Every structure is written in C-alpha cells, then in structure tokens.
Amino acid sequence: MEKLLEIRLACVEDGLDNVGFRKISAYIKSIHSNTKVAYVPTGNLRSPIKTLKEEGSDEFKEKDIHNVAQFLAEGDLVGLSSMTQYSSTVYKIIAKIRQFNPSAYIVWGGIHPIIQPEDAIKYADAVCTGEGEFAFKTFLELFKNGKDYTTAPSFWFRKDNNIIKNRNLPLMTPKEMDELPPLLYEDEELIYYRSKDFKKINSNDFINFTGLSYNTVWSIGCPLHCTYCGNTKFIEYDNAYRRLRHSSPRTIIEEIKRTKSKHPYLSTVIFHDDSFMALRYEVLEEFCKLWKAEIKIPFAIYGLIPTYVREDKIALLVDAGMNRVRMGIQSGSNNILEFYKRPTKLYRIKKATEIINKFRKYMIPPAYDIILENPIETPEDTRATVDLIYEMPRPFTLNIYALRIIPNTQLAKDVEKRGFDIPLIDADYHIGYHRTMGNVLVFFLTVFKMPRWLYKYLRNKIYPVHTKQPHYPILFTFVRTLYLVKRGFDHLRFMDFSILPGKPGYYLWKFKIISFWQRFILKRYYLPKAKLK
Structure with missing residues (x-):
C-alpha cells in the first residue's frame, strides 16, 4: 500500500496570534488529512516582564533549532510561515531539516516570502508570493501526482540553479472567503516550548500567550x-x-x-x-x-x-x-x-x-x-x-x-x-x-498633560534623534514605566x-x-x- 504523503506545517513567530497561518493551515488540513500543524513561538509578545525590561524577540538556541527541525523533517512536505523578524531563525531550521531529511520538500510562506521572495528562495525549495489557499491546492495536486508542480501559480521555485517565478492567482472573492473552513483553533495543533519539546496545545497555552x-x-x-x-x-x-x-x-x-x-x-x-x-x-x-x-x-x-x-x-x-x-x-x-x-x-x-x-x-x-x-x-x-x-x-x-x-x-x-x-x-x-527629551515627552504625555508653560520650556529641548543632544536614561526609564503601568491599569479598569x-x-x-x-x-x-x- 502506497504511503500517504505527510505534510508538516509550522509558524515561527513571537506569540500565538498567527491569524494567516491558522487560516491556511485549516484549508490545507481540509484538503489533505495527513497534515500536522505546530506553533513555534520564539517568545511571548505580551510578556509583562519582557515589556517592562524592554527586551526583544528571543534567539533560539541550537537545541531548539534541532528539536523543531527534527519534528518537521519527519514530513515529506514541510511548510514554514514567518514574518521577516524571524527569518534568521527559519534559515537555521531549514538548514537543519536538510541534514535530517535531504529529500523533504520545503515551502516557505507568510509575510517574509511575500515581501522578500528573493531572500526566502535562497533557503526553501519554493516560496508562496500571494494568497496561498488555492495556489497550494494546485501545487499539492501536481506534487502528489508526479507532475510539473513548478507551473503552480503564486509560487517561486528553485530548480536546477534557476528561479521559476509564476504569476499570482487573482485574489479571493467574498464568496470564496465564505467557503473557507474556520481558522484552526485548538484543533489537534502542537506547540513547541523552548528547551523542551512539542506538545498538544490546550487552553492553558492560549491563556499564557493571548x-x-x-x-x-x-x-x-x-x-x-x-x-x-x-x-x-x-x-x-x-x-x-x-x-x-x-x-x-x-x-x-x-x-x-x-x-x-x-x-x-x-x-x-x-x-x-x-x-x-x-x-x-x-x-x-x-x-x-x-x-x-x-x-x-x-x-x-x-x-x-x-x-x-x-x-x-x-x-x-x-x-x-x-x-x-x-x-x-x-x-x-x-x-x-x-x-x-x-x-x-x-x-x-x-x-x-x-x-x-x-x-x-x-x-x-x-x-x-x-x-x-x-x-x-x-x-x-x-x-x-x-x-x-x-x-x-x-x-x-x-x-x-x-x-x-x-x-x-x-x-x-x-x-x-x-x-x-x-x-x-x-x-x-x-x-x-533613544533616551532623548523628545522621546521622554512622548511617553510622559500619555500619562499626564503638564502645564503649558512647562511644556513650552521643555519643547525647546526636543530635537531629532540623529542630532547631538543630551540623553536622559533614568528619566526615560521612569516615564516609560509610568506609561506601562497606566496602560495596564486602563485595561484592568475594564476587566480586559x-x-x-x-x-x-x-x-x-x-x-x-x-x-x-x-x-x-x-x-x-x-x-x-x-x-x-
């Protein structure tokens, strides 16, 4: 009996919002049941501690790259989705997948390949450059049937040291949007936790992230x-x-x-x-x-x-x-x-x-x-x-x-x-x-409206950041903390x-x-x- 093609999909981003990924993953699962879907958060976008400490996206360690790539490499067809901020992590994941399974066919979709396909195609076998649902269906049918899948629209393909660039399909109509399956949301997806492994996602994961x-x-x-x-x-x-x-x-x-x-x-x-x-x-x-x-x-x-x-x-x-x-x-x-x-x-x-x-x-x-x-x-x-x-x-x-x-x-x-x-x-x-007076005032004015005479005085100290000027790191940290506390309090007042x-x-x-x-x-x-x- 012929083995059913296995598809493995993963979204590499800083959180669990992933609206576009959940949309196309739902569609792919609806046309190919042997599909596993995973979220790979590089961190928690809404973490109060990270926000307060002014920390950015976390870099994956080698162990994390290894674990994610090993999971994806078990698929015959691998789909990755990311924004540009996380593209460097995707580069590493793709390289490691190729070590585990050189025959895996790797497709990269999402914002980064759409905006910068010239970069993404250096790493993936194919990149999706437009709305992916119907384009992927065409590609998948050709791929499964051993036909020339490089003719699939809305894709760029890397083949024999050449880049094949196909035109995008027309955008979906409202009627077609109505006929799409609902977005994936705790529908047997997996989630990866740093320095740990994949597990089936549940409500606790969503509460922790969103x-x-x-x-x-x-x-x-x-x-x-x-x-x-x-x-x-x-x-x-x-x-x-x-x-x-x-x-x-x-x-x-x-x-x-x-x-x-x-x-x-x-x-x-x-x-x-x-x-x-x-x-x-x-x-x-x-x-x-x-x-x-x-x-x-x-x-x-x-x-x-x-x-x-x-x-x-x-x-x-x-x-x-x-x-x-x-x-x-x-x-x-x-x-x-x-x-x-x-x-x-x-x-x-x-x-x-x-x-x-x-x-x-x-x-x-x-x-x-x-x-x-x-x-x-x-x-x-x-x-x-x-x-x-x-x-x-x-x-x-x-x-x-x-x-x-x-x-x-x-x-x-x-x-x-x-x-x-x-x-x-x-x-x-x-x-x-930059800890300039201009930036200090932007944060401060979300909290308090100072007297006009004081504002007029401080306004004279506002300059573009590229101009040589005094910096106020302690004052900046103080007013930014006030800004964050007020913002959190505003949401608590509404039990939001x-x-x-x-x-x-x-x-x-x-x-x-x-x-x-x-x-x-x-x-x-x-x-x-x-x-x-």
Whole structure:
C-alpha cells in the first residue's frame, strides 16, 4: 500500500496570534488529512516582564533549532510561515531539516516570502508570493501526482540553479472567503516550548500567550499605500488589494461562536483588519445585530484609518460592544506624513480623535500609533508630533514605534536613495529607543498633560534623534514605566485581559468577577432608538 504523503506545517513567530497561518493551515488540513500543524513561538509578545525590561524577540538556541527541525523533517512536505523578524531563525531550521531529511520538500510562506521572495528562495525549495489557499491546492495536486508542480501559480521555485517565478492567482472573492473552513483553533495543533519539546496545545497555552482574547481578521485589503508597510508589496503584485474584501457577517460570527464554544472564558475579540472602519455602514449594521444577539462580549478594532472614522459608525460599534480602538497617526508633521505617503491630513486626524473621544466613558482609552526616530526629521517635524500628542483629547494611549525598515518596501527604497542607515525590522521596533527629551515627552504625555508653560520650556529641548543632544536614561526609564503601568491599569479598569496574559484573568472570569464588572460597574452606550431599525 502506497504511503500517504505527510505534510508538516509550522509558524515561527513571537506569540500565538498567527491569524494567516491558522487560516491556511485549516484549508490545507481540509484538503489533505495527513497534515500536522505546530506553533513555534520564539517568545511571548505580551510578556509583562519582557515589556517592562524592554527586551526583544528571543534567539533560539541550537537545541531548539534541532528539536523543531527534527519534528518537521519527519514530513515529506514541510511548510514554514514567518514574518521577516524571524527569518534568521527559519534559515537555521531549514538548514537543519536538510541534514535530517535531504529529500523533504520545503515551502516557505507568510509575510517574509511575500515581501522578500528573493531572500526566502535562497533557503526553501519554493516560496508562496500571494494568497496561498488555492495556489497550494494546485501545487499539492501536481506534487502528489508526479507532475510539473513548478507551473503552480503564486509560487517561486528553485530548480536546477534557476528561479521559476509564476504569476499570482487573482485574489479571493467574498464568496470564496465564505467557503473557507474556520481558522484552526485548538484543533489537534502542537506547540513547541523552548528547551523542551512539542506538545498538544490546550487552553492553558492560549491563556499564557493571548490572555482572555481571541485574535482574528475579517476584512482584507487596505486603500492606503504607506511606504513603510508591507501592504505596498501586496499592492505591487495586485492593485486589487487596495479594495476591501470580506466574508459575510454570518461567517465571521460563526467563527467566533466556534471559538467561544472551545474557550468559554474568552472575554475580548480583537480584529486586526487594516481598514475595518471602511466597511459599509450596512455591513457593519448587520454585523452588530448578530454580535449583540449571539456573541455578547466586548471586541476591539485595531485597523482604523482617520479618514474613515465616522461618528455614526463608532456609535453603532460601541453599542454592539466595541470597547477599544487602535488608529494609525504616525506623525504630527505634514512633511513626514507626505514622506510616508499617508494621505490623511492633520485636521482629519484631529477630527477623528475628537469623534473617538466622545465615547471615552464607554471604552478603554484609544491607542494611537506613532513612529519615532525618523532620520529625515527636522526639529520642527519632531516637535510637531509632540505638539499633536500634547493637544489630543484625553484619555488616550500610544503604540510607540522606533522606525524600522521592512526590506523591499517603498520606504526601504526611499531611505536607500537618501543614504540613511536605519535598522531593519529584525531589530525590534518597540525597544531600543533613544533616551532623548523628545522621546521622554512622548511617553510622559500619555500619562499626564503638564502645564503649558512647562511644556513650552521643555519643547525647546526636543530635537531629532540623529542630532547631538543630551540623553536622559533614568528619566526615560521612569516615564516609560509610568506609561506601562497606566496602560495596564486602563485595561484592568475594564476587566480586559487582552494585553495581560496569564492565569489571573482566567480566575477572575471563573469566579464571575469579569461578568459582574461588565454588567454592573462599566457604563454601557445605547444607540438612540431612532437609529435602531
């Protein structure tokens, strides 16, 4: 009897969110039952201790590389997924797989091969350069039947010292998205623990990595073309990526219901869509009706573009249970926004923050993305960002990023033309900040709004990071700690454990303290009856 081809898949990232990997793994398992799926976290993205100590992603030791590669090498067909930050770890895993099983065929997918296929194909036998579900089905059928699989679309292949580059398939339609199997979520997957081994994943693992939250994506696509973002590469492959595509509201609701049936402690769902608020009002209205009737827990939206923030949509979503938003601002300087090709003007950013602030009684303070340490900034550019933060309506918090370069993006090309040396994305963008007065004030202003006279005095000490200036390491550490404590407290006030992983949140759920708090302590917003139809 002929041996059934064995597929082994692994995602190498810093945590268990892995939305894209869980999506394609579910599809591959649905078309080929002899598939084993594993998560290989290099660390815990939400670890409070790591965050407080400003520690980045951990490097795998040789023992870990050995263990992961040995597991994967037992497959005939090996699939790896990673972002660029973790590509150096994947290089080592692939090299070790080839030692264990030279005949294993290795495919690399995920963000890194899409953005930088020229790099990934040096190590893997094939890389997927677009949406992988239907492309992999074509490849697998050819591979299993001994046919020329190098004709499969949406792949690059390495063959006889040549690189075969095939065009990508058209993007999936909403109907096709509806027909995909639900994302894997405790469906016999395995998880690897450093210096240990693989084990079957269970609810404790999810609690340790993601707290009481579930992470997913409903809509795909982004209308913007920001130079620093990996989406620019997706758009380069297919301009249709700028259009939003999504499954039906019923499909995403069924996904959440399935997840809740497995982990009833889930208290927050986080949507990582790039442009959630750009969905049509009628679509959001249907989604909200289903959510209120069948899900009934808070949710957060991470993909807000200021241009699409409308009060009626925010009201609709808050009424349904939205308790947190994240919005990209990036800079308070029109000059820098133009450099990033962000089409949103400052007045529209300010208007969006004012709209969101109207619902401050019912939500965790909104998180606004800010990018620091851009070497092209002038003193006025740097000060303009701090000015914007000083004037924004409170309360709020910030996701504060030091500028890092994703290879092959437009920003990488722009920076190279100007001759600047900026760290690549494999250097963590949420650690290693310069201890300048400008950066000190960015963190401080998320906690307190100082008197204007004091701000005006300190503003004169703000300079771009590449300018020679005093540094304040002790003060920086102090204000950053205040920032983290306040952020944690803001979530605790709402009994939200999406950024605070571990057992404490679980026990608060188990003893019904979370449900009591949400029902009797927190204020609820109700959409005026005239708007409910």
